[in-house]
Amino acid sequence: MAQNPERRAALVNAAIEVLAREGARGLTFRAVDVEANVPKGTASNYFPSRDDLFDQVGKRIHERLGPDPSVVEESGRKPQNLELAIEYMQGLFGRITRDRTGYLALQELRLEAVRRPELRTTLTRTISENLKRDIGFHLDSGLPGDRSTVLMLYLAMNALIVEHLTLPGVLEGVDTERLVADLVTRAVATPDA
Template identity: 95%
Template sequence: MAQNPERRAALVNAAIEVLAREGARGLTFRAVDVEANVPKGTASNYFASRDDLFDQVGKRIHERMGPDPAVIEESGRKPQNLDLVIEYMQGLFGRITGDRTGYLALQELRLEAVRRPELRTTLTRTISGNLERDIGFHLGSGLPGDRSTVLMLYLAMNALIVEHLTLPGVLEGVDTERLIADLVTRAVATPVA
């Protein structure tokens, strides 16, 4: 396997573009070569199989969409209150909708995981790990709400992002910042009986 890290990164980013645009069936080594503008056969020199390529794409998408550590550090110096949770969720929405291609590629990976058990295992482990990390961060930071609050926000934000990126006309005219603020306020304020 070829080991040029810059070339590998360019190929993975090209694969994300192809996956978002063409879906999993369109994600071939040749399509990645064309998207990355490299000689034919380059991608197959960097990835042992399509499964390997799918795994690398999944890892890279999560890196691309992750929060900036400096923003998290700065937020740690703010009051750990409802306003900060709203700020986090609005930032999440902006960050992910700002990388439309990355998120659409992630949705394609999720769909492909239905047909590929190894991908499902890998993707489940990654997403579950990220969710547990987020829950731990929320609870450890002293932010308002409990584990159930974070799960509700996770599910609601995913649905909002999918709607916004796939069928934006459904929410046309909706002030998403206000909607997110309402969503967070209600999730934090509504105890589960």
């Protein structure tokens, strides 16, 4: 198997583009070769199977959509309050909106996981680990709210992002920054608040 890390990364990024644009059925080695502008057969030299390519795409998408570690580090020095929780969620929404292709490719992977048990297992593990990490980060950092708060934000933000990226006309005229702030505020509100 070929070992050039830069070429492998370029092929995975090309696969993300193809997946977002063409769906899982359009994600072929040839389509990746064309998207990456490399000789025919290059992708198949780097990935032994489509399943391996799907796995690599899933890992890369999560890297692309994740927060910049320096931003997280800087945020750790701020008061862990409602305003910071809102800032985190608005940052998440902004990152994903800027990498629309990455998020749409992730949704295509989710759909393909319905048909591919191996992909379902891998994707479930990756997303579950990320959610567990996010819950741990939230609780350990002292941000307001509990485990349930993080789960509600996870679900609400995913729905908002899917709506915004797939059918933007549905939310036309909605101030998404304000909406995210309202979501966070309501999710962390205590019954006594």
